[in-house]
Amino acid sequence: MPSPKRAAADEALPGIRFIDPAALARIGNLELVARWVVEGFISGLHRSPHFGFSTDFAEHRQYMPGDDIRHIDWRVYARTERYYLKTYEADTNTNFMVLLDVSGSMGYGSGALTKLAYAKYLAASLTYFSHRQRDRVGFASFDDDIIEYVPPSAKHLQQVLYGIDRAVPLGKGALARPMAKIAESQRRRGFMLVLSDLYEDPDRVIAALGPLRDARHDVVVMQLLDPMELSFDFPDAATFEDAESGLRLPVVPSRVRTDYQRQVAEHVATMQRRLGDHRIDYMFVDTSQPLDALLFSYLMRREQLRTVK
Numbered sequence: 234m235p236s237p238k239r240a241a242a243d244e245a246l247p248g249i250r251f252i253d254p255a256a257l258a259r260i261g262n263l264e265l266v267a268r269w270v271v272e273g274f275i276s277g278l279h280r281s282p283h284f285g286f287s288t289d290f291a292e293h294r295q296y297m298p299g300d301d302i303r304h305i306d307w308r309v310y311a312r313t314e315r316y317y318l319k320t321y322e323a324d325t326n327t328n329f330m331v332l333l334d335v336s337g338s339m340g341y342g343s344g345a346l347t348k349l350a351y352a353k354y355l356a357a358s359l360t361y362f363s364h365r366q367r368d369r370v371g372f373a374s375f376d377d378d379i380i381e382y383v384p385p386s387a388k389h390l391q392q393v394l395y396g397i398d399r400a401v402p403l404g405k406g407a408l409a410r411p412m413a414k415i416a417e418s419q420r421r422r423g424f425m426l427v428l429s430d431l432y433e434d435p436d437r438v439i440a441a442l443g444p445l446r447d448a449r450h451d452v453v454v455m456q457l458l459d460p461m462e463l464s465f466d467f468p469d470a471a472t473f474e475d476a477e478s479g480l481r482l483p484v485v486p487s488r489v490r491t492d493y494q495r496q497v498a499e500h501v502a503t504m505q506r507r508l509g510d511h512r513i514d515y516m517f518v519d520t521s522q523p524l525d526a527l528l529f530s531y532l533m534r535r536e537q538l539r540t541v542k
Contacts, residue, residue: 254524255345257354263398264391267357270524271365327451328385328423329363329370331356332415333397336376336406337476338432343461344521349402351520352428352457356397358528359426364390368424372396375411376404385423405477408433408441416444427454430462432477435503439511446513453514453535456504458497460521465493 260266296305296316304318333356339349346354360370364387371385372393381399383392408429415425425445431438431454445452461467467486474481501517508515516531 254351254354254521257524258345258350263353263357264361264394266354267361267394270354270358270528271361326367327369328419328421329360329368330385330415330419330423330425331360331370331372331393331397332411332425332427333372333374333400334376334406334427334429335374335380335400335402336404336432337402338406338430339457340402340476341459341462342520343459346520347402348430348457348459348520349400351518351524352455353397353400354524355455355518355527356426356428357394358524359531360390360393360397362528363424373411373415374400375406375408377407377410379411379414382418384418402476406432408438412441413444416448416450419448419450422449422451424451425453427452428457429454430458431456431500431504435500435507438504439507442508442511442513446511451514453516454504454508455516455518455531456501457518457520458501460519463494463497463519465490465497 257266257270260269296302296318306317309315309317333349333352335349339352340347342348342350356372360372364370367387369385369387370389370393372381372383372389374380374396381396383389383396406429408427412427419425427442433441442452442454465486470483470485472481472483505515505517514534516534518527
């Protein structure tokens with residue numbers, strides 16, 4: 234029997250199935266994951282009353298048996314008594330860049346997926362989706378510098394997927410240098426998706442993202458955290474090690490849990506508020522969340538922002 238939370242989600246998003254992140258880990262092949270998630274997701278959108286986002290009218294074509302009748306242009310029918318569909322294209326055909334944090338802390342995971350593994354599936358799925366929308370796709374991985382870079386191109390889907398697949402968590406993370414280099418290399422305005430756990434002071438994050446924002450890129454930041462990083466629900470005393478600095482510290486979780494949870498909540502709330510103040514879109518990602526539910530929420534959010542502008 235589905236949980237109340239799961240049932241509520243199903244009711245809120247009719248036609249959309251939900252994929253347990255653990256199921257993705259069993260597939261292994263990144264391109265297959267992206268194709269499976271996106272094609273199933275789009276199929277669900279066709280069954281959902283929410284379908285239709287980020288597209289502009291392109292042209293008419295004659296109705297064929299099996300076409301979705303919701304796209305029939307009834308004004309044309311009234312003039313011609315023939316059935317024609319409206320077809321659409323991506324509203325920008327823009328540059329879509331995934332900027333993936335591969336610092337050591339992204340290697341943490343309490344369940345089937347680490348933060349980096351979840352981020353890789355998310356990056357691959359959104360890249361595949363954008364490619365379907367005929368955007369030019371690119372990729373950069375970074376810790377405190379650029380690790381791998383694939384420039385945006387309509388022909389670079391495979392190179393981007395290979396780059397995402399090769400990413401491994403290693404080194405100390407810092408946004409400033411890699412974001413400055415990306416801003417310098419991307420002269421054409423585009424869409425920048427930053428996937429990171431944002432283990433950095435909010436002031437430094439804002440300053441690091443400034444060059445992208447000042448270049449008038451559309452910047453979206455997704456902060457990924459593991460459920461145990463939110464709850465700190467470790468049962469026993471243990472020595473905890475910082476994945477980036479190597480610092481080791483003995484901790485009794487029950488003694489610090491409440492204060493820890495408060496500080497994490499404050500950090501997330503501060504990131505959301507400060508990034509919003511600087512016109513940078515922010516989404517929080519719990520890595521136990523089904524990936525297609527996150528995609529739906531993200532794309533509906535983007536559609537709402539687009540219609541407001």
